[in-house]
Amino acid sequence: MTYPLELREGTKEWDTHYPIRIHRNRASASLKDDVILSLHWHESFEIIDMQAGRAVFHIDSHPYEAQEGDLLFVPSGGLHIGYSTEDGPVEYVAIVFDGALVSKPVHDPVYDRYIVPYLDGRASLPVKIRAEEAEEFYLRPLVREITSELERRDDAYQLVVKHKMELLFALLARRFLPRKLAEKRPTTRNAEPFKPLVEHIRKHYDEPLSIEQAARMVNLNPYYFCKIFKKLTGRTFVDYVNGHRMNEAERMLLHSDLNVTEIAERVGCGNANYFTKLYKKYKGMPPSQALRS
Incomplete structure (x- = not known):
């Protein structure tokens, strides 16, 4: 109702x-x-x-x-x-x-x-x-x-x-x-069209992807795309993408010799200050602290 x-x-x-x-x-x-x-x-x-x-x-x-x-x-x-x-x-x-x-x-x-x-x-x-x-x-x-x-x-x-x-x-x-x-297995009817999109995000997390572009990939208008995406994932589209980027950033911080600026560029956040703010929001610490851990 x-x-x-x-x-x-x-x-x-x-x-x-x-x-x-x-x-x-x-x-x-x-x-x-x-x-x-x-x-x-x-x-x-x-x-x-x-x-x-x-x-x-x-x-x-x-x-x-x-x-x-x-x-x-x-x-x-x-x-x-x-x-x-x-x-x-x-x-x-x-x-x-x-x-x-x-x-x-x-x-x-x-x-x-x-x-x-x-x-x-x-x-x-x-x-x-x-x-x-x-x-x-x-x-x-x-x-x-x-x-x-x-x-x-x-x-x-x-x-x-x-x-x-x-x-x-x-x-x-x-x-x-x-x-x-x-x-009973949950229905996957609504999820199927989103699988290529999720795979695209996984492989191309460093590339910009707007809500409008993502919606076109699954043949939905942006309003219904956002609604269905959150229902499927429990997160907004922007939140999901940023979360995935910060997970990749964490992996690089812990297992590579790249510095914070280089990692920011690798995950699609060209601005190191914005990247630091975003990383702290998702991981609860600045990236510099993760580097020292």
Whole structure:
């Protein structure tokens, strides 16, 4: 279902390499029927962890009553709103994340079997998991560990959160993914035309390639090309190309005698300053540090 753009949640741009945010929502003196979550939608997934009080969340027109310990999973594009169902304090944590957070840039058949069905829309996460079940299958403790990491922001918290999100999806698949769906190979109909393009990027990563040029290679207009490419890879086209270039740059930094300027030219970034900025964004360190490692 398509919802009005005016209800789309207005948020700042994602960090494309770490697309996850957390919101802790508290109402210390909520009244029955108070709105505790305004009506909106977004293209991201959302986990709602009820931590105090009682509420009802309408997700895609279906009401789900929630109390302490319950988990709700809002699907990508799902219209949702929440109301308190009693007087008193209400608290919940909302974890909003893009599917790219738990996607993989390389082929992994086990990953494709259990996690990709949730990312490409072939399977839906259960909207509500009751507190007892969330505890029994380690889902609620895991969500709260993710919350703690996101709020404390200790060193390398991004890696810990990504790992725990992948574990969360794996546990959800173990509990809820229909066996027939897990055993069914994902369709490759939409992927086939993209294989020559991906091979071109792999071989010619040093050459400029615009979205318009790439779209023509698969006979799509740029809008649908971008949409399908992200659905197939979990990343935008520009993000995918830059990521591949930085992977190649890392290989050269570690296994060749080329200097930073030479490597920048080899991967299609003629400007060494731009290359340094890009490398740091993707690898978390300047290329000069990789050279010393």
